[in-house]
Amino acid sequence: MTSTTTAPTTSNSAMADFNRTTSRWGQITMIGGLLISVAGPLYLVFASGLDIGPAQLWIAFAAVAATFGIIWIVEPLTYFPILGPAAMYQAFMIGNISNKLLPAALIAQTNIGAKPGSKRAELAAVVAICGAAAVHLVSLAIFVGLLGSWLISEIPPSVLLVTRLYVLPTVLGAVLVQAIVSMKQPRTTVFALVVSAVVVFVVLPLVPSLATVSTAIVVLATILLAWIFRGKSAVAEARPIHIE
Protein backbone atom coordinates (compact mmCIF):
# COMPACT_ATOMS: atom_id res chain seq x y z
CA MET A 1 0.00 0.00 0.00
CA THR A 2 1.38 3.36 -0.96
CA SER A 3 1.40 6.11 1.57
CA THR A 4 -1.36 8.64 1.25
CA THR A 5 0.91 11.62 0.91
CA THR A 6 -1.25 13.87 -1.18
CA ALA A 7 0.89 16.95 -1.39
CA PRO A 8 3.48 17.38 1.31
CA THR A 9 6.75 19.19 0.84
CA THR A 10 7.33 19.39 -2.86
CA SER A 11 10.71 20.15 -4.36
CA ASN A 12 8.91 21.52 -7.36
CA SER A 13 8.51 25.27 -7.08
CA ALA A 14 5.51 25.45 -9.39
CA MET A 15 3.61 22.98 -7.25
CA ALA A 16 4.74 24.83 -4.14
CA ASP A 17 3.26 27.96 -5.65
CA PHE A 18 0.04 26.09 -6.41
CA ASN A 19 -0.15 24.84 -2.83
CA ARG A 20 0.48 28.30 -1.46
CA THR A 21 -2.11 29.96 -3.67
CA THR A 22 -4.85 27.38 -3.16
CA SER A 23 -4.25 27.21 0.55
CA ARG A 24 -4.31 30.96 1.01
CA TRP A 25 -7.21 31.71 -1.31
CA GLY A 26 -9.01 28.53 -0.32
CA GLN A 27 -9.07 29.77 3.24
CA ILE A 28 -10.01 33.32 2.33
CA THR A 29 -12.89 32.30 0.07
CA MET A 30 -14.13 29.69 2.52
CA ILE A 31 -14.18 32.18 5.39
CA GLY A 32 -16.02 34.56 3.07
CA GLY A 33 -18.56 31.87 2.15
CA LEU A 34 -18.98 30.97 5.81
CA LEU A 35 -19.67 34.56 6.87
CA ILE A 36 -22.07 35.30 4.01
CA SER A 37 -24.02 32.10 4.53
CA VAL A 38 -24.54 32.84 8.22
CA ALA A 39 -25.27 36.53 7.61
CA GLY A 40 -28.60 35.77 5.89
CA PRO A 41 -30.29 33.93 8.75
CA LEU A 42 -28.78 36.26 11.35
CA TYR A 43 -30.29 39.19 9.50
CA LEU A 44 -33.69 37.48 9.58
CA VAL A 45 -33.36 36.65 13.24
CA PHE A 46 -32.21 40.02 14.51
CA ALA A 47 -33.13 42.65 11.95
CA SER A 48 -36.46 41.68 10.44
CA GLY A 49 -38.64 42.33 13.46
CA LEU A 50 -39.09 38.73 14.56
CA ASP A 51 -39.13 38.16 18.28
CA ILE A 52 -36.37 35.60 18.67
CA GLY A 53 -34.02 35.53 21.64
CA PRO A 54 -30.42 34.34 21.55
CA ALA A 55 -31.44 31.49 23.85
CA GLN A 56 -33.60 29.99 21.12
CA LEU A 57 -30.66 30.07 18.73
CA TRP A 58 -28.33 28.44 21.24
CA ILE A 59 -30.85 25.69 21.96
CA ALA A 60 -31.33 25.03 18.24
CA PHE A 61 -27.58 25.03 17.69
CA ALA A 62 -27.00 22.66 20.61
CA ALA A 63 -29.68 20.28 19.33
CA VAL A 64 -28.11 20.19 15.87
CA ALA A 65 -24.58 19.88 17.27
CA ALA A 66 -25.59 16.97 19.47
CA THR A 67 -26.84 15.18 16.37
CA PHE A 68 -24.24 16.04 13.74
CA GLY A 69 -21.26 17.35 15.75
CA ILE A 70 -19.27 14.17 15.21
CA ILE A 71 -19.93 14.24 11.49
CA TRP A 72 -18.71 17.84 11.23
CA ILE A 73 -15.23 16.66 12.27
CA VAL A 74 -15.16 13.16 10.82
CA GLU A 75 -16.22 14.11 7.31
CA PRO A 76 -13.28 16.42 6.53
CA LEU A 77 -10.95 13.79 8.02
CA THR A 78 -12.21 11.00 5.78
CA TYR A 79 -12.32 13.11 2.63
CA PHE A 80 -8.84 14.59 2.91
CA PRO A 81 -6.92 11.57 1.54
CA ILE A 82 -9.24 11.44 -1.49
CA LEU A 83 -9.54 15.13 -2.26
CA GLY A 84 -6.18 16.53 -1.28
CA PRO A 85 -5.77 19.90 0.46
CA ALA A 86 -6.72 22.25 -2.39
CA ALA A 87 -9.96 20.49 -3.32
CA MET A 88 -11.00 20.39 0.35
CA TYR A 89 -11.67 24.13 0.23
CA GLN A 90 -13.75 23.71 -2.90
CA ALA A 91 -15.66 20.61 -1.87
CA PHE A 92 -16.88 21.72 1.53
CA MET A 93 -18.15 25.00 0.16
CA ILE A 94 -19.80 23.69 -3.00
CA GLY A 95 -21.37 20.71 -1.26
CA ASN A 96 -22.87 17.51 -2.64
CA ILE A 97 -19.42 15.96 -2.49
CA SER A 98 -19.98 12.24 -2.79
CA ASN A 99 -22.71 12.33 -5.42
CA LYS A 100 -21.22 15.01 -7.64
CA LEU A 101 -17.71 16.26 -6.94
CA LEU A 102 -16.00 12.92 -6.31
CA PRO A 103 -17.35 11.32 -9.51
CA ALA A 104 -16.35 14.44 -11.45
CA ALA A 105 -12.80 14.27 -10.09
CA LEU A 106 -12.47 10.53 -10.70
CA ILE A 107 -13.72 10.71 -14.28
CA ALA A 108 -11.33 13.56 -15.06
CA GLN A 109 -8.40 11.63 -13.59
CA THR A 110 -9.32 8.57 -15.65
CA ASN A 111 -9.74 10.60 -18.82
CA ILE A 112 -6.26 12.09 -18.65
CA GLY A 113 -4.73 8.89 -17.28
CA ALA A 114 -3.59 10.35 -13.98
CA LYS A 115 -2.50 7.94 -11.28
CA PRO A 116 -4.46 8.34 -8.02
CA GLY A 117 -2.41 10.19 -5.44
CA SER A 118 -0.11 11.77 -8.03
CA LYS A 119 0.25 15.54 -8.50
CA ARG A 120 -1.40 15.29 -11.92
CA ALA A 121 -4.36 13.63 -10.25
CA GLU A 122 -4.54 16.39 -7.68
CA LEU A 123 -4.57 19.10 -10.34
CA ALA A 124 -7.10 17.17 -12.43
CA ALA A 125 -9.41 16.91 -9.41
CA VAL A 126 -9.22 20.65 -8.74
CA VAL A 127 -9.89 21.51 -12.38
CA ALA A 128 -12.72 18.96 -12.63
CA ILE A 129 -14.37 20.40 -9.53
CA CYS A 130 -14.18 23.85 -11.14
CA GLY A 131 -15.98 22.39 -14.15
CA ALA A 132 -18.56 20.70 -11.95
CA ALA A 133 -19.07 23.92 -9.99
CA ALA A 134 -19.70 25.88 -13.19
CA VAL A 135 -22.38 23.44 -14.35
CA HIS A 136 -23.89 23.27 -10.90
CA LEU A 137 -24.17 27.04 -10.44
CA VAL A 138 -25.77 27.44 -13.85
CA SER A 139 -28.28 24.64 -13.33
CA LEU A 140 -29.20 25.91 -9.87
CA ALA A 141 -29.69 29.44 -11.12
CA ILE A 142 -31.85 28.32 -14.04
CA PHE A 143 -33.82 25.39 -12.65
CA VAL A 144 -34.21 26.41 -9.03
CA GLY A 145 -33.80 30.17 -9.05
CA LEU A 146 -35.82 30.98 -12.18
CA LEU A 147 -37.89 27.92 -13.09
CA GLY A 148 -38.51 26.90 -9.48
CA SER A 149 -39.66 30.33 -8.38
CA TRP A 150 -41.99 30.47 -11.37
CA LEU A 151 -43.26 26.98 -10.60
CA ILE A 152 -44.07 27.92 -7.01
CA SER A 153 -46.19 30.80 -8.23
CA GLU A 154 -48.03 28.65 -10.78
CA ILE A 155 -48.84 25.36 -9.06
CA PRO A 156 -52.23 24.98 -7.36
CA PRO A 157 -52.22 25.89 -3.66
CA SER A 158 -53.30 22.36 -2.73
CA VAL A 159 -50.18 20.88 -4.33
CA LEU A 160 -48.00 23.44 -2.57
CA LEU A 161 -49.68 22.64 0.73
CA VAL A 162 -49.20 18.89 0.30
CA THR A 163 -45.56 19.48 -0.60
CA ARG A 164 -45.00 21.58 2.45
CA LEU A 165 -46.74 19.16 4.79
CA TYR A 166 -45.24 15.92 3.57
CA VAL A 167 -41.86 16.70 2.01
CA LEU A 168 -40.13 16.07 5.33
CA PRO A 169 -41.21 12.41 5.74
CA THR A 170 -40.37 11.74 2.07
CA VAL A 171 -36.86 13.18 2.43
CA LEU A 172 -36.24 11.33 5.68
CA GLY A 173 -37.68 8.01 4.46
CA ALA A 174 -35.37 8.02 1.47
CA VAL A 175 -32.35 9.28 3.39
CA LEU A 176 -32.74 6.64 6.10
CA VAL A 177 -32.70 3.87 3.49
CA GLN A 178 -29.72 5.53 1.80
CA ALA A 179 -27.84 5.77 5.10
CA ILE A 180 -28.53 2.14 5.99
CA VAL A 181 -27.52 0.84 2.56
CA SER A 182 -24.40 2.99 2.15
CA MET A 183 -23.06 2.36 5.65
CA LYS A 184 -23.37 -1.43 5.36
CA GLN A 185 -23.45 -1.97 9.11
CA PRO A 186 -26.42 -4.25 9.81
CA ARG A 187 -25.75 -4.54 13.51
CA THR A 188 -25.61 -0.77 13.98
CA THR A 189 -28.73 -0.42 11.85
CA VAL A 190 -30.69 -2.74 14.14
CA PHE A 191 -29.52 -0.84 17.23
CA ALA A 192 -30.45 2.48 15.63
CA LEU A 193 -33.92 1.35 14.60
CA VAL A 194 -34.72 -0.32 17.93
CA VAL A 195 -33.47 2.61 20.01
CA SER A 196 -35.32 5.09 17.78
CA ALA A 197 -38.54 3.08 17.99
CA VAL A 198 -38.31 2.91 21.78
CA VAL A 199 -37.60 6.64 22.06
CA VAL A 200 -40.23 7.75 19.55
CA PHE A 201 -43.08 5.38 20.41
CA VAL A 202 -42.53 4.73 24.14
CA VAL A 203 -40.36 7.38 25.81
CA LEU A 204 -41.64 10.51 24.06
CA PRO A 205 -45.35 9.83 24.62
CA LEU A 206 -44.54 9.37 28.33
CA VAL A 207 -42.12 12.31 28.64
CA PRO A 208 -42.94 14.80 25.86
CA SER A 209 -40.46 17.33 27.23
CA LEU A 210 -37.61 15.15 25.94
CA ALA A 211 -38.57 15.95 22.33
CA THR A 212 -35.75 18.50 21.96
CA VAL A 213 -33.04 16.03 22.91
CA SER A 214 -34.57 12.85 21.50
CA THR A 215 -32.31 12.72 18.43
CA ALA A 216 -29.23 13.33 20.55
CA ILE A 217 -30.27 10.53 22.92
CA VAL A 218 -30.71 8.11 20.01
CA VAL A 219 -27.38 9.12 18.44
CA LEU A 220 -25.51 8.65 21.69
CA ALA A 221 -27.20 5.35 22.54
CA THR A 222 -26.60 3.97 19.02
CA ILE A 223 -22.91 4.91 19.18
CA LEU A 224 -22.53 3.28 22.58
CA LEU A 225 -24.33 0.07 21.58
CA ALA A 226 -22.50 -0.14 18.25
CA TRP A 227 -19.18 0.32 20.03
CA ILE A 228 -19.84 -2.11 22.88
CA PHE A 229 -21.16 -4.83 20.59
CA ARG A 230 -18.82 -4.17 17.66
CA GLY A 231 -17.85 -7.17 15.59
CA LYS A 232 -14.31 -8.01 14.55
CA SER A 233 -15.07 -7.29 10.91
CA ALA A 234 -16.07 -3.71 11.61
CA VAL A 235 -12.39 -2.81 11.97
CA ALA A 236 -12.04 -2.56 8.21
CA GLU A 237 -11.15 0.93 7.14
CA ALA A 238 -12.78 4.29 7.63
CA ARG A 239 -14.56 5.09 4.41
CA PRO A 240 -15.95 8.50 3.63
CA ILE A 241 -19.26 8.85 5.32
CA HIS A 242 -21.49 11.08 3.39
CA ILE A 243 -25.10 10.91 2.48
CA GLU A 244 -26.72 12.96 -0.16
Place this chain on the structure above:
Amino acid sequence: MHQPLATQPLATNDSADILAIANNPVLWICVAGVFGVIIVQSVIFMKAARRAAPSVEMSAQDIKTSFRSGAVSAIGPSLAVSLVAIALLGLFGAPAVLSRIGLIGSAAYDVSAAGIAAGSMGAKLGDASYTQSVFAVAFFAMSIGGAMWMLATLILTPLLRKGDAKIRSVNPAAMAIVPAAALIGAFACLGLSELPKSGTHVLSFLVSAAVMGLCLLLAKNLGKSWLREWGLGFSIVIGLSAAYLAVGPAVGA
Protein backbone atom coordinates in the same frame (compact mmCIF):
# COMPACT_ATOMS: atom_id res chain seq x y z
CA MET B 1 -52.58 35.99 23.88
CA HIS B 2 -52.53 38.92 21.55
CA GLN B 3 -54.96 39.30 18.77
CA PRO B 4 -53.84 37.22 15.84
CA LEU B 5 -53.84 40.01 13.30
CA ALA B 6 -51.65 42.34 15.33
CA THR B 7 -48.31 43.27 13.81
CA GLN B 8 -46.68 40.70 15.98
CA PRO B 9 -44.69 38.25 13.89
CA LEU B 10 -44.96 35.45 16.42
CA ALA B 11 -48.72 35.60 16.30
CA THR B 12 -49.06 35.32 12.56
CA ASN B 13 -49.60 31.67 11.97
CA ASP B 14 -50.38 32.05 8.30
CA SER B 15 -47.95 29.64 6.68
CA ALA B 16 -47.91 31.63 3.43
CA ASP B 17 -45.98 34.23 5.36
CA ILE B 18 -42.97 31.94 5.42
CA LEU B 19 -42.35 32.57 1.76
CA ALA B 20 -42.82 36.29 2.38
CA ILE B 21 -39.80 36.48 4.67
CA ALA B 22 -37.99 33.60 2.97
CA ASN B 23 -37.73 35.73 -0.16
CA ASN B 24 -36.41 38.77 1.68
CA PRO B 25 -34.09 40.73 -0.65
CA VAL B 26 -31.24 40.53 1.86
CA LEU B 27 -31.36 36.73 1.61
CA TRP B 28 -31.19 36.94 -2.17
CA ILE B 29 -28.13 39.17 -1.84
CA CYS B 30 -26.51 36.57 0.41
CA VAL B 31 -27.23 33.84 -2.16
CA ALA B 32 -25.61 35.99 -4.83
CA GLY B 33 -22.68 36.43 -2.44
CA VAL B 34 -22.24 32.66 -2.02
CA PHE B 35 -22.44 32.18 -5.80
CA GLY B 36 -19.88 34.97 -6.20
CA VAL B 37 -17.47 33.49 -3.68
CA ILE B 38 -17.58 30.10 -5.40
CA ILE B 39 -16.99 31.71 -8.80
CA VAL B 40 -14.03 33.72 -7.48
CA GLN B 41 -12.59 30.61 -5.85
CA SER B 42 -12.97 28.56 -9.03
CA VAL B 43 -11.27 31.23 -11.13
CA ILE B 44 -8.32 31.50 -8.73
CA PHE B 45 -7.95 27.72 -8.50
CA MET B 46 -8.17 27.29 -12.28
CA LYS B 47 -5.43 29.88 -12.79
CA ALA B 48 -3.24 28.26 -10.15
CA ALA B 49 -3.75 24.82 -11.69
CA ARG B 50 -2.91 26.14 -15.16
CA ARG B 51 0.30 27.68 -13.87
CA ALA B 52 1.38 24.51 -12.08
CA ALA B 53 0.32 22.09 -14.83
CA PRO B 54 3.50 22.12 -17.00
CA SER B 55 5.66 21.21 -14.02
CA VAL B 56 3.81 17.91 -13.53
CA GLU B 57 3.64 17.11 -17.24
CA MET B 58 0.07 18.14 -17.62
CA SER B 59 -0.70 19.69 -21.00
CA ALA B 60 -3.18 22.46 -21.75
CA GLN B 61 -5.27 19.75 -23.39
CA ASP B 62 -5.24 17.75 -20.13
CA ILE B 63 -6.56 20.80 -18.29
CA LYS B 64 -9.29 21.25 -20.87
CA THR B 65 -10.19 17.56 -20.74
CA SER B 66 -10.33 17.63 -16.94
CA PHE B 67 -12.55 20.69 -16.86
CA ARG B 68 -14.88 19.26 -19.48
CA SER B 69 -15.01 15.84 -17.80
CA GLY B 70 -15.91 17.46 -14.51
CA ALA B 71 -18.55 19.64 -16.13
CA VAL B 72 -20.17 16.84 -18.12
CA SER B 73 -20.22 14.38 -15.24
CA ALA B 74 -21.84 17.03 -13.04
CA ILE B 75 -24.83 17.55 -15.35
CA GLY B 76 -26.82 14.57 -14.10
CA PRO B 77 -26.12 15.07 -10.40
CA SER B 78 -26.77 18.82 -10.69
CA LEU B 79 -30.18 18.23 -12.25
CA ALA B 80 -30.92 15.62 -9.58
CA VAL B 81 -30.03 18.11 -6.86
CA SER B 82 -32.17 20.74 -8.60
CA LEU B 83 -35.19 18.41 -8.50
CA VAL B 84 -34.76 17.88 -4.76
CA ALA B 85 -34.27 21.61 -4.27
CA ILE B 86 -37.45 22.45 -6.18
CA ALA B 87 -39.42 20.04 -3.98
CA LEU B 88 -38.18 21.93 -0.93
CA LEU B 89 -38.94 25.43 -2.28
CA GLY B 90 -42.37 25.52 -0.69
CA LEU B 91 -40.91 24.74 2.70
CA PHE B 92 -37.86 27.02 2.80
CA GLY B 93 -38.15 29.45 -0.12
CA ALA B 94 -35.65 29.90 -2.95
CA PRO B 95 -32.78 31.73 -1.18
CA ALA B 96 -32.49 29.22 1.67
CA VAL B 97 -32.85 26.26 -0.70
CA LEU B 98 -30.25 27.64 -3.11
CA SER B 99 -27.66 28.36 -0.46
CA ARG B 100 -28.31 25.34 1.78
CA ILE B 101 -29.50 22.40 -0.31
CA GLY B 102 -28.07 23.49 -3.64
CA LEU B 103 -24.71 24.63 -2.31
CA ILE B 104 -22.66 24.09 0.83
CA GLY B 105 -24.87 21.50 2.45
CA SER B 106 -27.14 18.78 1.19
CA ALA B 107 -30.79 17.85 1.48
CA ALA B 108 -30.26 15.16 4.10
CA TYR B 109 -28.33 17.26 6.62
CA ASP B 110 -30.06 20.55 6.09
CA VAL B 111 -33.61 19.24 6.18
CA SER B 112 -32.67 17.31 9.32
CA ALA B 113 -31.10 20.36 10.95
CA ALA B 114 -34.19 22.40 10.14
CA GLY B 115 -36.44 19.72 11.59
CA ILE B 116 -34.36 19.48 14.76
CA ALA B 117 -34.34 23.27 15.16
CA ALA B 118 -38.10 23.48 14.67
CA GLY B 119 -38.51 20.70 17.22
CA SER B 120 -36.43 22.66 19.72
CA MET B 121 -39.08 25.38 19.49
CA GLY B 122 -41.91 22.90 19.86
CA ALA B 123 -42.89 23.32 16.22
CA LYS B 124 -43.06 21.09 13.16
CA LEU B 125 -41.90 22.06 9.71
CA GLY B 126 -44.72 22.59 7.25
CA ASP B 127 -47.75 22.57 9.53
CA ALA B 128 -49.56 25.39 11.32
CA SER B 129 -46.88 25.70 14.00
CA TYR B 130 -44.30 26.56 11.31
CA THR B 131 -44.24 30.31 11.82
CA GLN B 132 -41.84 32.92 10.52
CA SER B 133 -39.82 32.73 13.71
CA VAL B 134 -39.54 28.97 13.41
CA PHE B 135 -38.39 29.37 9.84
CA ALA B 136 -35.76 31.92 10.86
CA VAL B 137 -34.39 29.67 13.60
CA ALA B 138 -34.46 26.62 11.29
CA PHE B 139 -32.61 28.56 8.60
CA PHE B 140 -30.11 29.68 11.22
CA ALA B 141 -29.60 26.07 12.35
CA MET B 142 -29.00 24.86 8.80
CA SER B 143 -26.53 27.66 8.15
CA ILE B 144 -24.62 27.33 11.39
CA GLY B 145 -24.39 23.58 10.73
CA GLY B 146 -22.87 24.26 7.31
CA ALA B 147 -20.58 26.83 8.92
CA MET B 148 -19.32 24.20 11.35
CA TRP B 149 -18.40 21.93 8.43
CA MET B 150 -16.46 24.75 6.85
CA LEU B 151 -14.85 25.61 10.18
CA ALA B 152 -13.76 21.99 10.64
CA THR B 153 -12.34 22.04 7.10
CA LEU B 154 -10.51 25.30 7.76
CA ILE B 155 -8.97 23.95 10.95
CA LEU B 156 -8.25 20.38 9.86
CA THR B 157 -6.93 20.88 6.32
CA PRO B 158 -3.72 22.70 7.32
CA LEU B 159 -3.13 20.13 10.06
CA LEU B 160 -3.69 17.21 7.70
CA ARG B 161 -1.51 18.84 5.07
CA LYS B 162 1.34 18.79 7.56
CA GLY B 163 0.54 15.13 7.96
CA ASP B 164 -0.30 15.45 11.61
CA ALA B 165 0.33 11.96 12.91
CA LYS B 166 -2.07 12.33 15.78
CA ILE B 167 -5.05 12.93 13.52
CA ARG B 168 -4.11 10.17 11.13
CA SER B 169 -3.71 7.66 13.89
CA VAL B 170 -7.27 7.97 15.15
CA ASN B 171 -8.41 4.49 16.05
CA PRO B 172 -9.61 3.01 12.73
CA ALA B 173 -12.29 0.94 14.43
CA ALA B 174 -13.69 4.04 16.06
CA MET B 175 -13.57 5.88 12.73
CA ALA B 176 -15.48 3.07 11.08
CA ILE B 177 -18.12 2.57 13.76
CA VAL B 178 -18.81 5.88 15.49
CA PRO B 179 -19.68 8.11 12.48
CA ALA B 180 -21.83 5.43 10.87
CA ALA B 181 -23.66 4.86 14.15
CA ALA B 182 -24.19 8.60 14.57
CA LEU B 183 -25.60 8.97 11.07
CA ILE B 184 -27.88 5.95 11.08
CA GLY B 185 -29.02 6.80 14.61
CA ALA B 186 -29.81 10.40 13.66
CA PHE B 187 -31.73 9.57 10.50
CA ALA B 188 -33.53 6.63 12.12
CA CYS B 189 -34.77 8.85 14.93
CA LEU B 190 -35.67 11.77 12.67
CA GLY B 191 -37.43 9.42 10.25
CA LEU B 192 -39.42 7.51 12.84
CA SER B 193 -40.39 10.80 14.51
CA GLU B 194 -42.40 11.61 11.38
CA LEU B 195 -44.60 8.53 11.75
CA PRO B 196 -46.82 9.49 14.72
CA LYS B 197 -47.82 12.75 13.00
CA SER B 198 -50.50 11.25 10.71
CA GLY B 199 -51.36 8.33 8.46
CA THR B 200 -50.34 10.37 5.44
CA HIS B 201 -46.94 10.96 7.00
CA VAL B 202 -46.58 7.19 7.39
CA LEU B 203 -47.60 6.66 3.77
CA SER B 204 -45.21 9.34 2.45
CA PHE B 205 -42.38 7.93 4.52
CA LEU B 206 -42.95 4.32 3.45
CA VAL B 207 -43.46 5.07 -0.24
CA SER B 208 -40.36 7.24 -0.36
CA ALA B 209 -38.28 4.66 1.52
CA ALA B 210 -39.50 1.93 -0.84
CA VAL B 211 -38.67 3.99 -3.94
CA MET B 212 -35.19 4.68 -2.62
CA GLY B 213 -34.70 1.01 -1.82
CA LEU B 214 -35.79 0.09 -5.33
CA CYS B 215 -33.52 2.70 -6.91
CA LEU B 216 -30.51 1.49 -4.96
CA LEU B 217 -31.31 -2.14 -5.75
CA LEU B 218 -31.69 -1.45 -9.46
CA ALA B 219 -28.58 0.72 -9.44
CA LYS B 220 -26.61 -2.15 -8.00
CA ASN B 221 -28.07 -4.99 -10.06
CA LEU B 222 -28.26 -3.21 -13.38
CA GLY B 223 -25.11 -1.15 -12.88
CA LYS B 224 -27.05 2.05 -13.48
CA SER B 225 -25.35 4.46 -11.13
CA TRP B 226 -27.46 7.42 -12.27
CA LEU B 227 -30.33 5.79 -10.35
CA ARG B 228 -28.31 6.38 -7.20
CA GLU B 229 -28.01 10.09 -8.00
CA TRP B 230 -31.67 10.48 -8.83
CA GLY B 231 -32.89 8.25 -6.00
CA LEU B 232 -33.67 11.07 -3.58
CA GLY B 233 -35.44 13.16 -6.21
CA PHE B 234 -37.57 10.23 -7.41
CA SER B 235 -38.38 9.20 -3.83
CA ILE B 236 -39.56 12.68 -2.92
CA VAL B 237 -41.68 13.16 -6.05
CA ILE B 238 -43.33 9.73 -5.86
CA GLY B 239 -43.76 9.97 -2.08
CA LEU B 240 -45.42 13.38 -2.43
CA SER B 241 -47.64 12.08 -5.24
CA ALA B 242 -48.80 9.28 -2.96
CA ALA B 243 -49.51 11.83 -0.23
CA TYR B 244 -51.46 14.01 -2.66
CA LEU B 245 -53.55 11.07 -3.86
CA ALA B 246 -54.23 10.07 -0.25
CA VAL B 247 -55.39 13.45 1.02
CA GLY B 248 -56.71 14.74 -2.30
CA PRO B 249 -57.58 18.31 -3.08
CA ALA B 250 -59.51 18.33 0.20
CA VAL B 251 -56.35 19.41 1.93
CA GLY B 252 -56.81 22.92 0.65
CA ALA B 253 -60.24 23.18 2.22
